[in-house]
Structures are given as C-alpha cells and as structure tokens.
Amino acid sequence: MTQAFDAAAQQPLLTSRAEQALALARRLGADACEVGASVDQGIGISVREGEVETVELSRDQGIAVTVYQGGRKGSASSTDASDESIHAVVEKAVAIARYTGEDPAAGLADAALMATELPDLDVHHPWALTTEQAIDLALACEAAGRSQPGIRQSEGASLSSGEGVRVYANSHGFLGSQCGSRHSLSCMLIAEDEGGMQRDYDYTSARDPRDLLAPEAVGRSAAEKTLRRMGSRRPDTGRLPVLFDATVASGLIGHLMSSIAGGSLYRQASFLCDRLGDGLFPAWFSLYERPMERGGMASSPFDNDGVQTRDNVFIENGQLASYMLSAYSARRLGMQTTGNAGGARNLRIDAPLATRDELLARMGRGVLVTELMGQGVNGVTGDYSRGAAGFWVENGEIQHPVEEFTIASNMEAMFKGLAAVGSDIDTRGSIHSGSWLIDEMTIAGG
Template identity: 55%
Template sequence: MTQTSSGRGLPSVAELTALVEQALAEAGRQGATAAEVAATASQGLSAKVRQGEVDTLEHMRDRGLAVSVYFGQRKGEASSADYTHAAIGETVQAACEIARHTSEDPCAGLADAELMARNVPELDLYHPWALSADAAIELARETEAAALAVDPRLTNSEGAEVSTGEGVRVYGNTQGFVGGFPASQHSLSCVVLGSEGDAMQRDFWYTAARAPEWLQAAAEVGREAGRRTAARLGARRLSTRRVPVIFDPAMARGLVGHFVGAISGGNLYRRASFLVDHLGERVFPEGFAIREEPHLPGALGSAPFDGEGVATRERDLVADGILQGYVLSSYSARKLGMQTTANAGGVHNLTVEPGERGLDELIADIGEGLLVTQLMGQGVNTVTGDYSRGAAGFWIEGGEIAYPVEEITIAGNLAEMFRSITAVGRDVDTRGSIRTGSLVVEGMTVAGE
C-alpha cells in the first residue's frame, strides 16, 4: 500500500499508525481486555458558482481519533480531535470509565482474529488533485455556462459545484491488526432550472471519481444537466394504471439499496425485514445476479478491509436469483449465530450483473410504460416491503419516449418487485458503492389524476 499522503498537510499512514498503537497500548495499561482505535484525517476544497458568481468557497480540514474499549463484554467509546499524547490518554480513560458502567452484551467484542486482513492489496484509491480555489471556480463556471447554453428555456440554476477531497484512515485493534491507506474522491455537479409558461422544472447531473482525470469533463456535466432539465419541460400527469416501469441507473441504485437494507444484520436480528429467514431462497428471477467486488482498482466502493479490520473478499449475494448471503458486521453476525461478512461500514462495489441491452433498447422492448428518473419521499417499509414513492420521468408509447410526466406515485411491494425484474441494462452507474444499470419491473401501480 502507498504509505504517504500528498504532503499538503495530511499525516502519513505511518504517523497515524503510531497514534493508533499508542492508544491501544494505553488501553491495555488502563485495564481493558480488548480495544480498537481508528485515526482519521481529511482535507478538501469545494467551490460553488451560481449565475456566474461565487456562491460558496470552502476549505475543509478534519481529523479524529475514535477509541472503543472492552472490559470483558462491556464496551465504552470515546473520541477526540486532539492528537497530543495527553489527549489520547484522556480519551482512552474516558472510554474505560464508560465501559466500567455499562452492562454486559454477550455479542460485544472485536472481530475474530483469524478474519483480520493480513495481505492488504493496493487498490489505486489515492489520486490527490492539486486544485486551486481559482481553478475550481473556473471549472464550476464552465459547468454552469454549458448547462444554461443547452436551451433558451433554461434561465436559472441552483449552482454548479466542484469538490475535491482526500483523507487517510488507520484502524487497529488488540487482535494484532493495524492497517490503513490514503484515499481520494472528487466530483463536479450542476443543478439547472427551466421554465415554460407558468411551469418550472429542475434536474441535475454529476460525476464522481477517485482521480480527477476519470471525471467527466465540466462541459459534459453541464450539458447533461441542461439536457435533462430541458427534457422535463412540458411534463404532464397520468391517470392511474398498472404498467411496466423502468428505473434509470441512478434510481435503480436506490432500489438495490432497499434490498441491501433488507438483508443487513441490524434489520435481520431485530426481525424488521421482509427478507428474514430467506437465505437460500429465490428473491429475484432466474439469471439475476448481484456480486460484491471490493477489490476493483480505483472504484469508489473499494476497500481492502472493513471497519473492523476484516479482510474483504469477492462473493455472490445473489446467484441465479437465489439469496446467497447477508450483509453483516461482527456484532450483527453474532446476534444471528453467523460469521461477519466484512461489511462493518457498508457494502463494497455491490454489482448487479448487467444485461446486453442499452436504455433505448429497454424502452423499445416494453412498448408502453414508465421511465422513472426521479423519486421523492420515504414511503418504503422494510418490515413489510411495501413501497410507495412520488416519482417523475417519461411516459413511453410505441417503444419510444412520448412525453415527460410528473406528480405521480408508483407503488408495489419490494418482494414482488424484485421477483418481477425482467431486464437489467448495460448502462451501469459506477458513481457509488452500488453499481447497476437500468432495471425493468414488469408491473407497478402508477397513480396520478
């Protein structure tokens, strides 16, 4: 692994490792039977431009030390932003005082020693961007100008923003594991407003990546934000009907996120999920597959180990439509009588196996239905699977987009929706830890007028 940071003020992995080891040693001196420590440092720059003028300009710097100690199966936690020797001792002492007053939890404790990451791969996660404030402002201006130039009906914006960030994290515990690495993430985004008569529409676009050269060009981001907003002008409502629904990749990512929530340990051991006790059962159609790929070089969801030092690995969550595994930390795994899946802190590049058709082909295939490009509201019940959300997008007729639609609601049940997925697009969105193309759901209730 790369052991250095940019030299622009971030501590190195070695420097944070020394702090972590100091805190672990201090925990032992204060009587803790086990301990874990995470030291983090980050910095970044963000510039937002609206109507060509600078709206906000921020320089961010942050650091922290989080300590968890165990006295048997009693746990205490404390944190500090002070890296001094005295502050570390006080933070450990505070955690120990808390642990001495908490009740025992039979599932509390560190991840098992044999699961710790021993060979940490280089995943190409660190690409700092030496971006000055002036250059960031100009990029944001270029993005916004490109958006507003798309169509004369685009008369306003909520701004274009350029962000760059880098950080270092080191985690260690008394199982003999200490590991860390630097990482970076950069983005450009733009939100555009358009009007036609008395009606106004809003849409956006963004790009995000580990390296600045992997981002879409500023003008491309702006043009896509402008195109999406202009396409929504003249939106209509629909009468209530039951039709096939296509979730575009960004909306499909949220749908897969609901699945992840339903198979996450916390919801499972509380029995607050419609997928409790579904391991080994069919939850998607035949041929449908979801794989976790934590070691993809340069990907936004890549990590060599999880938040507990457990080695990440490739695995199938869904194979041929059948649920193969859950999403568990050590604590939730013990609650369920299982083993952690190295998901303390979340999933890592959860990838829905793409199909062979692009979005235009999926639209042509369904003939008539709804393409969803925006979702609103929180109407998802993980316990029952009931799903009802406000939506906007495009009505499809004759295998083509006919007109934009708004002020509608789409409803169904997640268990039925997952089983009714008939196609996955090849248009995979890689801008996060869940990676999927468009998803076609055979039939949902669309409520409007």
Template identity: 50%
Template sequence: MENKQSIEQSMEHVKQSVSKVLEMAKSLGAQSAEVSISKMQGLSVSTRMGEVETVEFNNDGALGISLYKDGRKGSASTADLSEKALQQSVNAAVNIANYTSVDPFAGLADKELLEFEPEDLDLYHPQQISADQAIDIAREAELTALQRDARIVNSDGANFASYEGFKVYGNSHGQLVAYPSTRHSLTCMMIAASGEDMQRDYNYTVSREFAQLTPAKSLGEQAADAALERLNPRKIATQKCPVLFRADVANSIFGHLISAISGGNLYRNSSFLVDSIGERIFSDHLTIEERPFIKRGLASSAFDAEGVKPIQREIIKNGCLQSYLLTSYSARKLGLQTTGNAGGIHNWQVSANGGDLTAMLEAMGTGLLVTELMGQGVNVVTGDYSRGAAGFWVENGQIAYPVSEITIAANLKDMFKSLVLSGNDYDLRGSIKTGSLLIEQMQVSGQ
C-alpha cells in the same frame, strides 16, 4: 495536497498515535480495544449564476475508540487529535464501559479474519487544484448550461470538490493497517422555464481520479438538457403498468435490498427477508456480485471498519439469496460469521440481460420511465413500497412526454420477483454498478 511520500509519512505518524491509544486502553484495564483515525483535507467551491457562493477548505481529523472490559463495551470519539484529547477519549470510553451491561456478543472481530497486509487498491490520486481553478471548473459547467438554451433561465448552482485523506485502523490483536484515498466530484443543477412551468434537474460526475471526471462543459450541457426534457409535464391516469427505473435511480432498489439483508435488521426481526438464505427472491436471470478489490473503485476496500478482509462473492446467484451483510456483532447474534461489511458494501456488480436504455424502452413498449424518486415510503419490515416519482411516459418503445406528480407502489418482494430485465447501461458513480431495471407491473397513481 500531499504527494504519496508525505501522506505515507503522515500515516506512519498516525499509526504511532493509534498504538499509543491502544496502550493507554490496556493500562486502564481494557482487555481489548480497537481504534480508527481518519484524516481528510481538500476544498469545495460552489458558484451560482457565475458568481462564487462558497469556498471551503477542509482539514479534518477524527478518532473513534471502542474498548471491552469484562464483557462491557465503552466507545468514545474526538475530532481533536492532540495527545491530551486522545487520553481524555480513552478515559471516557473506560468510564462508559464501567457502567454498560455485559454483552456476550460484543468484542473485536476474530483474529483469523483480519487483514494484516492489505493490498494497494490504487485509491489515491491527488490533484493540485487551487481555489481559482476549482471556481473556474464550477463556473464553466454552470455558464455552459446557462448558454445552452434560452429556456434555461436560472441555476441552482454548480459545485466542485476535491478531497484526499487516509484511514488508519488498529486493534489489540496486533493489527495496524492504513490506506490513503482521494475523491473528486463536480455537480451542476439547472432550472428551465416554459410559460408558467419551471423544472429543475442536474447531473454530476465523481471519481478517484480527477482526469476521469466528465469535462465541465459536457456536464453543464447534460444538466441543461435534463432540465429542458422535463418541461411541460403531464399527469397520467391511475393504472397498473410496467415501470422502468433509469440506471441513476435503479440503485435505490438494491439499496432497499441492502437494508433487508443487513445483520442489524435481521437479528431484530425487522426485515421481510429474515430466514431467506437460499430462497429465490429475484427472477432467475439476476446475479449480484460483491467485488471489494477493484482498482480505483469508489467502494473498494482491503479491509472493513473492523479490520476484516472482505470477500469477493455472490450476494444473489440466479435470483437466489446467497449471503447476508454482517458485522462481527450481528453475525454472533445470528450464530454466523461476519461477511466483512462493517461500514457498508463493496462495489456491487449487477448482471445484465437487457441492452442499453433504448433497448430497454423498446422491450417495455408502453409504460413509465422513472428518472426521479421522492419521499421515503419504504417499510423494510413488510416490504411495502410507495414513493413519489417523476419521469416520462413511454409509448411503443419511444419517450412520448414528461410526467410528474405521480406515486408508484408495490411490495418489494413482488418488485424483486417481477424484475424482468436489467440493462447494461451501467451507472458507474456509486457503490452499486447497475443498469436500468424493468419491473413488470406496479401501481401508478396519477389523476
């Protein structure tokens, strides 16, 4: 693992390589070009039943170049960062540009939208961890789980990973920017048995800072308890009822929103939210903010994949759609301006009008608590939603028993509008900070 000084030296060295590649592209007739180089190093270990299964050391690098020549675009990439390989990549991109068709919407992001002096978002927190220490962490989580209860009979393993690296981006507008980052994670998956029934569940923790991870012992206990709670599930009758998505699966609901308001789907007319800016698509209590500049945020970034400075803004305000998610290309296709979302979203914050999970269960009264989703039965063109699910049946605001082998179905338009409560039991482990979500009614197919 590097320290701050040495990683800054590495970034400066790679910046020189990016400048060289841009010069090569220019010398071969490209009117404009953009280059990104990312480097990552670290280790990942996994254990199963206390035995070491894998130890992986990574030291990877990758370059991507896109260049534009007479309105034609050529792209190439390489994992070899030697000077010869970089030259070959530029040559390949130029050759491709000679054969592609002219596209008036292609090109670099507009210069006035670029971030030339990115702020430090404190994303870099390296941790000196040996393979033996990493094994001890994974093993502690798993062995704690195995000792939690006699019904924990097996393990699907524990995994600990710690990575650090950086990204450098440059283009022929004169932008040359970089930032370092780290990511540490621990996952534990256990199997519980009772009679003929076996159930699997897991828990995980992830952070920019090693010290902010859930301790291995606690994580192991949580993974064991999650598997135990699922034992002896029942089937429920087919019916329409309220559905509460627990916080750790609730982010998937907004994942479908992301697809529906992404520029690529919009300009192809492949979304149920085409021409929906300003329209009320959620209940009026719901607001979603995008916050790109949160210090140590898992989805923080001072610039997007095109070098554009993102914007802190409201995506949804009082239920109304305020903004699409656009790259420079999709924005031009739609006659709009990029939103700085090339490469994804930046720290969505979902408002809360409900309390914690206990309060949300009480508000629901009787219905289905979903803790796992399966399958990909979502059509972003029509909004039709149908997925396998498992979780718990709730009666009088209390969890009654686990349920499995069910399907939940509705249309996303109806689900969004009937999202009556959003909890404050926030899951902080991803790019969408949301609590549990209560949908007023869905079709639940069981027996």
C-alpha cells in the same frame, strides 16, 4: 490545493496515535480495544449565476476508541488528536464500559480473520488544484449549461475535491491504513416556459480527477435533462410496467442491501429474515461485491472490524445466497462475519443486458422513472411507495414528461418482477447498475 497536504505522510502519525491509545487501554485494564483514526482535507466551491457563492477549505481529523471489559463495551471519540485528548478519550471509553450492560456478542472479530493481504488498490489520486482553478472549472460548468436556449437561471454549480487517510488498529495486533481521494463536479439548472418551471441536474464523480467528465459536458447534460422535463403532466393511474433509470435503479439495490444487513436481521426489522436460499429474483440475475477492485469507489482490503474483505455473492442465480454481516451482527445471528462491517463494497450485477431501446420496446406502455422523492420504503414489510417524475412511454417510445405521481408495490414483488436490466450502467458510485424494468407497479397519477 492551496494548502499543502500529503495524506500518505499522515499515516505514521495516525499509526503512532492508534498505538498510543491501545497501550493506554491495556494499562487501564481493558480486555480488548480497537481504534480508528483519520485525517481528511478538501476544497469545496459553489458558484451561481456566474458569481462565486462559497469557497470552503476543510481539514478534519478524528480518533475513536472502543474498549471491551468482560462483555461490556465503552466507546468515545474526539476531533482533537493531541496526547492529552487521546488520554481523555481512552479514559472515558473505559469509564463507560464499567456501566454498560454485558453483551455476549460484543468484542473484536476473531484474530484469525484479521486482514493479511493489504495491497495498494489505486484509490488515492490527489488533485493539485488551486482555489482559482477550482472556481474556473465550476464557472465553466455552469456557463455551459446556462448558455443553452431555454435555460432561465441556474441553481449553481459545485466542485469538491478531497483526500484523506484512515487507520484502524486493535489489540489483536492488527493495523491497517489506506489513503483515498474523491472528486466531483455538479450543476443544477432551471428552465421556464408558459407551462411553468422545471429543474434538473447532472454530475460527475471519480477517484481520479482524470476520469471526470469535462465541466462543459456536465453543464450541457444538466441543461438537456432540465429541458426534457418541460411540459410535464400527470400520468394515467393504473397497473403498468415501470422502468427505473440507471441513475435511480441503484437505490433499489441499496434497499435490498439494507434488508439483508445484519443489524436489520437481528432486530427482526427486515422482510428478508430467515430467507437464505429463497428465490428473490429471476434465475438470470446475480449480485456480488468486489471489495479488492482496483480504483473502485468503495475498495478496501479490510472492513471496519479489521477483517479481510472478500468477494461475496449476495444473490446467486436469483436466490438469496448470503447476508451482509459484521462480526457483531454475525454473533447475534449465530453466523460468521462476511467481512462487511461498514457495508458492502463495489456492488456489481451479473445479468443479460439490454439497450435502452430494447427496454422501452419491451415495456410498450408505462413509465420511465428518472427521479424519486420521499422515504416511503418499509424495510420490515417490504412495502414501497415513492413520489416520482419521469416520462410516459407508449408503443415503446417516450411520449412526454410526467410528474406529480407515485409508484407503489412491494419490494419482493418488484424483485421477482424484474424483467430486464439495461446496458446503460452508471459507474459514478460504488453500486454499478443499468436501468431496471419492473413488470408491474401501481401508478397513481391524474
């Protein structure tokens, strides 16, 4: 980057700030305290129609302090990590704790659960990229897409690259830190013919810049996806199978995880309350997390409570095997933390996998969904209704693009109706999944 930055070199400073905050909280009478501190730096470039639109160099830092006093909790934070600011933040957190109501579930996670294995998980790969080089990569990506016949204009290409370090410490004596990096490149294009205009995009993302796709490949893929949407029409209305492309299937897993998250459960805001052990999926389907996976997009040896992360199985042979709990939500539910404060880390599927052709052949007639719109997911009832776009499938073959329709069902019915999972696994995020074939949903089209 154009500004020198060494995430690892920031760790001693953040550690000192965290220890300073803990010591001050003790002096001010807090029973317990936890501190999170971080520093991040990144570069962001956007280009459009061959011209540079934005160049952003960012450097962010922050410190957050939570104190506990007799069942009361107070939290405060600041983006200023000076000695004076740290003192003010701790004083504010202590003052807030004096006025909050008592909560028997509030407090640090048990000391015995603090992480003791803190290996290097290979998640920090800085990119020595100048601003000029970043601009050239974004321009090359866009140019490759714009050069494809049928592409009318560009909505732009963007490159982002960042690295940072975070430290978590608490008054149990635990202190953990981790450096990390993330890099991405994307392109969005527009095509037009006598039937109208269509747009689509593609992207690549990785911890290690060497794992990114070539800029030209991203641009060409964005053009191909855009051109495939030309001539879209509305599909027939009816009850039909739906194939969720791998790029959107991970969202279904996200909805599942939100429904088994402790916060939703103790608020009674989930259709999966009190459902442990119930069969939700076919017996051939399992879902698990691997937080200690080397190089994973969400890998971490400790969660946001400082608890040692571990492999968890959430769906085992179709049954709901575990909820996703932090220390606080576990206490509210009378259960034990699963090391998931901050969410699940590196979700993976264990299931027989089928090729795209096999999935289409099994579908026969229905809709392949490649884009979802709207927020029509009700976590309390499980009802699911989203705007969608994709492709009409007949006799196991893609016939033409479709748009301006909705797909609707209930998530429990969708999970039980999972007919197959594809081998086209999307590995760009923390959820790795192939396409999902759901046996039947309501399609509302023309």
